Amino acid sequence: MRRSYRWLWIDPIIITFTGIMSCLSVFFSIFDGTGKLQHGCARTWARFIIRISKVSISVEGLDRIPLDRPCIFVSNHQSFFDIWTLLAELPVQFRFAAKESLFRAPFLGWHLRRSGNIPIHRGNPRKSLRSIREAGRKIDKGVSVLIFPEGERSVDGFVQPFKKGVFLLAAYSSAPIIPITIMGSRHCLPKNSIRIQPGDIRMVVSAPLETTDVTPRNIDNLVQKVYEAIVRNHVPEPHVSRA
Numbered sequence: 001m002r003r004s005y006r007w008l009w010i011d012p013i014i015i016t017f018t019g020i021m022s023c024l025s026v027f028f029s030i031f032d033g034t035g036k037l038q039h040g041c042a043r044t045w046a047r048f049i050i051r052i053s054k055v056s057i058s059v060e061g062l063d064r065i066p067l068d069r070p071c072i073f074v075s076n077h078q079s080f081f082d083i084w085t086l087l088a089e090l091p092v093q094f095r096f097a098a099k100e101s102l103f104r105a106p107f108l109g110w111h112l113r114r115s116g117n118i119p120i121h122r123g124n125p126r127k128s129l130r131s132i133r134e135a136g137r138k139i140d141k142g143v144s145v146l147i148f149p150e151g152e153r154s155v156d157g158f159v160q161p162f163k164k165g166v167f168l169l170a171a172y173s174s175a176p177i178i179p180i181t182i183m184g185s186r187h188c189l190p191k192n193s194i195r196i197q198p199g200d201i202r203m204v205v206s207a208p209l210e211t212t213d214v215t216p217r218n219i220d221n222l223v224q225k226v227y228e229a230i231v232r233n234h235v236p237e238p239h240v241s242r243a
Helices: 007-029 036-052 081-089 100-104 108-114 125-140 164-173 216-232
Strands: 055-060 072-075 094-099 118-120 144-147 177-183 199-205
Touching: 007 036, 007 108, 036 081, 036 108, 055 081, 072 081, 072 164, 072 216, 081 177, 081 199, 094 100, 094 125, 100 108, 100 118, 118 125, 125 144, 125 164, 144 164, 164 216, 177 216
Parallel strands: 055 199, 072 144, 072 177, 094 118, 094 144
Antiparallel strands: 177 199
């Protein structure tokens, strides 16, 4: 199989465009406290990267997303391409509940903070709970939130066990959970790699799971239901390069 070196010129373009869009997002935050303009910047950023990377995305189940109320989107996590895929394809405004270290990154961290995303502090239960409550308040105000409950990207593409702490968000907000399964993204940008390659990504949106009866005591049942919904649609496929 012929090795592709497209990443040598694509990566610098993406890094430059990321800086531009992050600065633009921060500028918009001066005039827009809702985060809507910033989310628009992030969506433009994601779609540009997908296009220049020659990545094809197929999506199923978008009609299952309720548009009349905020939701908690829960997705498996293979690659940074998952973030671009979700930003480009989900038809609603949402905010990420992401690990705190991302908020310290130059440019990207500026955008994350100024656009209302929520840092999750690992290893500090008190700060983590405070972040989850903050996310719950955003949902109460009508803003959807997205979480990656595996806690880190999967190396082999298979869905890892979920960390149940972030599911407390359902107990605090009673918003429906929308499980999302993403496949193929790790071939486009593997974990611990900067080499973006062309490829095919498949995203499947499952039916909403209601959480009105969820409490911290029965959270394990919800975690299992969400995990099963994501794994049910997860069909790993061999990667065929289109470079």
